[in-house]
Amino acid sequence: MGSTFSGIELGKRSIMANTDAITTAGHNISNANTEGYSRQRVQIKEFDPLYKPDLERLERPGLIGQGVDVQSINRIRDELLDERIVAQANQESYWDTRSKYYTMIEQIYNEPDDISVRSNMDKFWEAWQELSINPESKAARQAVVTRAETLTDSIKQRWEALAGVGNLIDGDIEATVKQVNSYARQIADCNAEIVRSRAMGDNPNDLLDRRDLLVDKLSKLINISTDQRDSDEFMVHVGGRVIVQGNIAREIDLVPRFDDTGYSKLVWKDTGNDAVFNGGTLGALVELRDVDVRNEIQTLNTMTMNFADLVNDVHRNAVGANKVTGLDFFTQHSFVENAHGNFDRNGDGELDTSYIFRFTGTNALDMQQQVGIEGVMRFSGSTGEVQVPYFHTDTVETVIARINDSTSEVKAYLDKNNHLVLKATTAQDVENPDFVIRHVEDSGYFLAGYSGILAGTGEAGAYDFAQADAVNALASGSQYAVSPVYNPSAYIEVNQAIRNDVMSVAAGYMDAAGTAPTGDGRAAVEIAAIRNTSVMVGGMKTFDDYFADTVTNVGLKGEQAETNLLSQNAIMDDLRNLRDSISGVNIDEELAEIMKFQHGYNAAAKFITVWDSLIDTVINRLGV
Template identity: 70%
Template sequence: MANSFAGIEIGKRSLMAHSTQIQTAGHNISNADTEGYSRQRVIVKSFEPIYRPDLERAMVPGQIGQGCDVESINRIKDELLESRIVEQKNVESYWETRDKYYSMIESVYNEPNDVSVRTNMDKFWQGWQELSTYPESDAARLAVVVRGQTLTNSIQQQYKSLRGIGDQINGDIEAVVKQVNDLSRQIASVNGEIVRSKGLGDNPNDLMDRRDLLVEKLSSLINVTVTQKDPDEFMVHTDGQIIVQGSLARQIETVGQLDNNGYGKLMWSDTKVDAEFHGGTLGALVELRDKDIRTEIQSLNTMALNFADLVNDVHRNAIGKNNTTGLDFFVQHDFVENVNGNYDRNGDGVEDTSYIFRMTGTNVLKMQEQIGLFGTMTINGASGNIDVAYFSTDTVEDVINRINDSNGEVKAYLDRNSCLVLKATSSKGMENPDFVIRHVEDSGMFLTGYSGILQGSGADNAYDFNRANAVDVLAGAQFAVSPVLNPSAYIEVNGLIQNDVSSVAAAFKNSQGFAEPSDGRAAVEMAAIRNTKIMIGSQRTFDDYFADTITNVGLKGEQAQNQLATQNKIMGDLRDLRDSISGVNIDEELADIIKFQHGYNVAAKFISVQDELLDTLINRLGV
């Protein structure tokens, strides 16, 4: 049976329970503005009764209670909602990052009309048009040179702006990698503390709130998912890789690579496997640097290189007022000094690769002429080689269009002499160099005897850049060595022409090999380049390039802005729902404190009554 002091024990338990509840409510209030904090509630249960239902049970009407006891202190948390927030957080930060940087990219192209690349190029073409009207004028020649300098300066400035954004993104990537590594280490450390606390029978609410906050911060940087099949092994995954397992955290490092403007790639420090992220701030930054900015710079390089190449092609074959010929209007820098484009790519001291940008056939072709041949050409594509078939009923134009419309990284056109030209484009894969023809092969005769590029058909006579002196298979075709990386960074007017504007070629040689004062045919041909279909990447003309570039940047910027607005609304709703569940309501906590205070006072009164009863029993009976 219960002893005489059982009432005191019941009162004491009640005092402790209400005191714990008051203390927890105060803890909630003090952390009302603490980031990541979830309100806590004390779970109270009735203490075990005196009698058990066995044979020793006393004959009493029922079980005699012994008051209450604190079972646990739990945090109010919707785990499913938390996982939803973690899942959506990386999407929000992904679009937030893209929106921020596309605003910067758009500003590069949103130049005032009088200083934009397109406006300066229009003035450059107008200068040649004026020179074609007044071919004897030195003033018209000077205008062409000055406008050419202004144009090249604007192209260089646009490259510097894009490269500057790329450098800024690269710096952000390095900073975010450090944050990811630090957060993963913190999560692993907190995991260890939680396991130790749970091992002692505690419920480490504040530590679990801290871990959830760290996971949410990590989810804003990379896309993560959380699993915990084993109560003692909390795991964080990202893109199929484990980044945190219990108290162990994997780290990411940056490793330099030569094929991406010197920017580093991300690797797992332990396995040296490439680390790929498709969400969060880090995923957006890597995509912006390695795809968006790289594509914009490649597009600018392609335009600048083809622009200079086409202008130079006409200018070399024309003659200036001072009867100078063979001059390039724009300076081009070859990637290697070797005339055959031989290059030591693997750095072992032996030339093992051929870097060739352009091949020009020896035979004159007609665009509308049926070729009367059939076969399959093989050219390098973004990943591996691709086949381009041609048939006897095809015209030369049909075959050229088929090459240009394919996914190959080699494009074709007829030059001013109606000879077939094959040119390399920029490369989609970082492992492949830009503006390098990697493979050309023909099973038939179109590229061989018909156009005069290859000396023979079949694989044995194929051009492949993976060996030195690969140009040996060319059938006397002219070729040009690939340019130094990023031609838009160094394009400029030839210094010889700047020093003597009479070297600007507006005419073609007469029968005596001199320039006629009134001959402006070369200037006319130069001005016509503006609307010539010269296949700059996927664009057909220079105007197509500018239109497509501006449209592409504008649409991607609009997409980022719209997606961010949508994601902000989704995350706002999720956060509001979480706050309604886990957030601290000051009024509610104050009401609870008053309730718990009344309970504490009643328990104290109960103990006072028990004390009086014991005093009567001990001191007053038997007197």
Template identity: 70%
Template sequence: MASSFAGIEIGKRSLMAHSTQISTAGHNISNADTEGYSRQRVNVRAFDPLYRPDLERAQVAGQIGQGTDVESITRVRDELLDSRIVGQTNVESYWATREKYYAMIESVYNEPEEISVRGNMDKFWQGWQELSVYPDSDAARQAVVTRGQTLTDSIRQQFRGLSEIGKQIDGDIEATVRQVNDISSQIAAVNAEIVRSRAMGDNPNDLMDRRDLLVEKLANLINVTVDRKDPDEFMVHTDGQVIVQGSLARQIKSVPQIDNNGYGKLVWTDTGIDAQFHGGTLGALIELRDKDIRSEVQSLNTMALNFADLVNDVHRNAVGKNNVTGLDFFVQHDFVENTNGNYDRNGDGVEDSSYVFRMTGKNALRPQEQIGLEGTMTFNGASGNVNVSYYASDTVADVVNRINDSNAEVKAYLDRNSNLVLKATSSASMENPDFVIRHVEDSGMFLTGYSGILAQSGEGGAYDFNRADAVTSLDGAQFAVSPVMSPADYMEVNPAVTGDVRSVAAAFANTIGDADPGDARAAVEIAAMRNTKVMIGTGRTFDDYFAESVTNVGLKGEQAQNQLASQNKIMDDLRSLRDSISGVNIDEELADIIKFQHGYNAAAKFVTVQDELLDTLINRLGV
């Protein structure tokens, strides 16, 4: 039979349930502004009845209820929505990072017109044009020298501006790596606490909120996905690699690279395997440093190197007012001291490579002449070698354009003497050095007997930089060894020219090797370089280079702004939806508290009534 005190028990359970509900609502209100907190709800159920059908029971009508019971306290959370937010967070932070840094890159290029690199180069060309009009004028020569110095200063300033941004990005990468390691360790620690709490039969709601917040912060730094299949082994993946598995967290570290200006590459500490990140702040920073900034610096170096090389080529063959010849206008520094470009690439003390920047054929060519030859040339490309075919009906200009339009990291043009020139460009891959011709081969005769670069056709006569003295493959062609890594940083006007402006060469030598008064052919030739097709990287002229470089930076900055605005809108919608589900509504919680308070008061009244009934039964019955 039912206990006489059953009513007291029912009232007690009701009081406890309503008290728990009031406390939980108060907990929600107190954490309304806590980052990552999701509101909690008390799940109650009817307590097991006094009699169950499968057990022996007294003969009474129906089941006798025993009040209520708190089954669990759970948080209100949509895991599918959480997964969408985690998946999109890294995209938002990726574009936010790119937008911030491209604003800085644009500031390097957006100099006032009169002091920009392009403005100073225009003045430099104008100086040579003025010298061509007044070839005997020392004042015109001084203007050329001064404008040359101003130009080299502005090129150096732009290089250092880009380099400083690169150093800042590298510092941000190191800081972000520390954050990733710290957050992943925190997630692992929280995982361990959650497992222990669940083992005791609890729902660690606040711990799970903290873990979800940490995962979202991690997703802001790198692209991550979450595996919740096993509640005891919560896992976080990034780019196919596990970064957190239960209570274990993997770490990443930076390993310095000589080929990338000393900047480090990221590897997993436990395996040493490269750590790849293609999203989030860290992914954006790595891409900015190793691709965008590297590309901009390479482009500036390419322009500076070719600019100095072309001006020097004319100037050293011309004669100054003081009849001095053979002087370079700009100072160039070779990467190696060996005259054949031999270099010890692997550092074992033995020269094993040839670093050559330019090859010039010994035969003069006519651009519109049909070559009457067929074959296939092979040059080094970004990934492997590139084949360039030529046919009997092609003109010299056709073949030159076909080389330049290919994906080869070698460019071609005809110099002032109509000789074919092959020049190395910057390398797309960090594994390959910049401004080094790595492979030249011809199955036919265009690069051999016709232009006079290679001594022999076929694979046996190929030039390949992976051996010392590779220049022996050249058929007496002139060549220049490669410059140091960043020519834009050291470029300056030759001190021999600044010391005596009369050394500025405006004329070509006469029959006795002197400069004729009024001869301005060299000055005219240098001034004409402004619009001459000389292949500066992918641009064909210097003006093409400046147009492409400024446009490229502007468009990438615009892309980052547009993508960030779009992603912000997506994330605002997702976060608003999550807040509507998991966020704390103060008015709703207050209404619940009032409801639970009334329930508590009613339960207390019920206990009072039960107390009065028992008092009557115990103290007054039988009196």
């Protein structure tokens, strides 16, 4: 027969189970507003009945139960949904970051018309046009100088604004790297605590919630995925690399990049290998700094460098009203003082590189003339050498267009004397210098004999910048210019000699007697004509194309970021709402649970009271 006091034990178990359920519901309500908290539920099961097969018992179906028992307290969580949220969150933060910074970049280009770079450049061209009409006028020369100064100031202001955004992004990268390292360490620490707790037979719900919250936060910063190999090893991956494995966390470090920006690059601290992130806040920041803002600055530098170079090319060959000639209108700062552009790039004390910006051939060419020769030219590009073929039937114009349409970082055009000019553009790879021609080679004679740039053909006659005195490969009589200091848009200014004496502004050309003819405004006309001449180096052909393209490009990228952000917000809102419906705390539901288990507690207490009365009857009242 069953124990006389078994009912007391049965009632006690019921009270304890209902107490645990009420306490758990209270814990849920207390944490209803706790970030990352998942509601918990008590898993209740019937207690094992007393049963011994070797003892005699009545032949009846079923066993007398022994009450209830709390099996575990589990959190309500959909792990597959969690993985979807972690995988998707980096895209939302990626587009959010891009949208925020493109709003700032757009503000730089949304200048009032009267102070914008474009309006100031238009006024600059107009001043030269006015000078061409009145070449003897001092007032017209003063207008040219004043408007040139206003233009250079606006260019420098735009560079400062873009560089300021780049510096702001760089500061955010440093802060975000610290956050990533901190979250990775905290996840590893949580892993260690969870393993210890499970080893003792516990179910660490709150620790699991904290780890999931940290993973959610980390997923907004970088593109991660998670992997639970077993109950003791939780892993976090990024781009195929492990960043957290169990209680071990890898860190990201910042090391100098040794370029003109002074920025750092991301590496893994333990290996020194580059750390690359394709999503999240950190991925967006690195892309904004090293691609978007860098491209905007490079485009501005390209416009500035070629603008100054083209104006100077005309001006130095013309003569001012004071009979001074040979003056550059804009001051240009060479990267090195060495006339051959020789530079010690690796810092070992030996000149090992040639920094040359422009080659000019010796022979005058006709744009519509067929070249009558064939071969393959090779130029430096972003991913190596770029091949540009030419054929017998190609015209000079066709060959030049083929060079400019290629992916090479060397562009071509004919100058005012119809000589072929090769110029370096900005470099896509941050490891390569801007405005430096790195390689020029021709298997035939277009560059060697036809245009008069190279002295020889083939690999033996190639120009390669990775050596001192590389200009020795150029044809005798060809001209070249040393590369400028980094970021010409940051320091462009009108020549001090011209500012001191505006009569030095050249409007015409010398005659046979060595003087400027009265009323000669040919040089001023040529400079004014640069505005609409297809001489722009890079993707744009004219200066007007530059302004139209940059504003359009920034606007479209800002629109793209905003549109994708709205799309990602909608996706993430649906996923988070679904998770909240599963794991979130509903106050009304928890109150209903408390009332339900309160009734169970009261019933169990009543049961114990009744059982106590029965025992009292048996012990104290039987036999009286």
